[in-house]
Amino acid sequence: MVALGNAPTNVLIVGVGGQGVIMVSKVLAQMCQNHGFEVKQSEVHGMAKRGGGVFSHVRFGPKVWSPTIPEGEADILLALEWAEGLRWINYMKPESGTFIADTQQIVPPFACRARGRGAEANYAPQTPVEIMGKVKAGYAIDATTMAEGLGNLRAANTVLLGALSTALDFAPEDWLDVIRGFVPPKTVDINMQAFKEGRAWALEGDKRIDEPAAKPAPVLQPQVTTRLEITGEWCKGCDICIKMCPERCLRLNAQLVAELAEPDLCTGCRMCEWLCPDFAIKITNTPVTEAIA
Numbered sequence: 327m328v329a330l331g332n333a334p335t336n337v338l339i340v341g342v343g344g345q346g347v348i349m350v351s352k353v354l355a356q357m358c359q360n361h362g363f364e365v366k367q368s369e370v371h372g373m374a375k376r377g378g379g380v381f382s383h384v385r386f387g388p389k390v391w392s393p394t395i396p397e398g399e400a401d402i403l404l405a406l407e408w409a410e411g412l413r414w415i416n417y418m419k420p421e422s423g424t425f426i427a428d429t430q431q432i433v434p435p436f437a438c439r440a441r442g443r444g445a446e447a448n449y450a451p452q453t454p455v456e457i458m459g460k461v462k463a464g465y466a467i468d469a470t471t472m473a474e475g476l477g478n479l480r481a482a483n484t485v486l487l488g489a490l491s492t493a494l495d496f497a498p499e500d501w502l503d504v505i506r507g508f509v510p511p512k513t514v515d516i517n518m519q520a521f522k523e524g525r526a527w528a529l530e531g532d533k534r535i536d537e538p539a540a541k542p543a544p545v546l547q548p549q550v551t552t553r554l555e556i557t558g559e560w561c562k563g564c565d566i567c568i569k570m571c572p573e574r575c576l577r578l579n580a581q582l583v584a585e586l587a588e589p590d591l592c593t594g595c596r597m598c599e600w601l602c603p604d605f606a607i608k609i610t611n612t613p614v615t616e617a618i619a
């Protein structure tokens with residue numbers, strides 16, 4: 327647990343656009359304000375379209391002069407995406423920093439080395455086991471799968487807030503009150519549950535690692551089958567996916583909802599999934615051998 331003293335407490339929140347970095351930092355800032363602390367928050371979200379790096383510095387204490395956290399001074403690094411956590415790891419206090427990260431890997435389509443079905447992709451090779459061996463305290467939690475199990479993968483950031491709550495001395499009920507005010511009314515129940523599950527998971531022990539996600543980064547096999555699913559209710563017809571698909575295989579239908587017009591051309595590159603601001607597209611690439619089995 328990070329001691330809340332006279333010096334500012336520094337929490338650095340990082341992820342990629344569309345994950346909710348700003349929401350998480352606003353919840354934390356509100357919590358701190360509610361407890362009488364002075365709070366300074368600074369953020370970069372110019373790349374807030376899905377995929378760009380987003381970070382937010384939250385500093386709170388009896389008095390805070392500067393809004394930004396110097397390198398090596400973060401008490402807690404909260405990463406909504408694994409590689410983004412690694413990118414910022416030098417910002418943690420080396421002797422006492424706490425690293426909390428979703429083990430979810432969002433592999434940018436631009437990391438593909440070749441254009442084609444199942445092209446190999448580059449991704450940070452460090453596993454949760456390696457990183458947990460290096461940091462003083464932390465959690466590598468598969469928050470996305472946990473949220474998916476609750477029926478809404480967007481609640482992954484609330485799962486992480488649950489884990490974060492174990493590192494700060496605020497009552498869980500206070501967190502829940504604040505979160506309730508930040509999430510859409512129809513998702514309140516799921517988010518309350520997500521917070522509780524994330525908190526319970528982290529309370530089971532420091533340096534905990536979600537085993538299923540501790541696997542090395544998946545590298546696509548040469549032969550895969552691709553399933554592309556579009557959740558019509560979430561699509562607002564912005565046509566970003568259609569314009570950005572390298573193979574030109576998507577189109578808007580008469581109801582202005584994206585649909586896959588040319589399935590045979592789709593390479594499963596995930597560009598559309600990555601760029602959709604509304605998480606309306608899900609790509610599943612399955613190695614051919616697995617698909618046959």
Ligand code: SF4
Binds near residue numbers: 572573574594597
């Ligand atoms: S539909 Fe999506 S996954 Fe398929 S080629 Fe186009 S951008 Fe890539």
Ligand code: SF4
Binds near residue numbers: 607
């Ligand atoms: S699927 Fe997403 S990116 Fe494509 S048109 Fe709909 S909202 Fe836009």
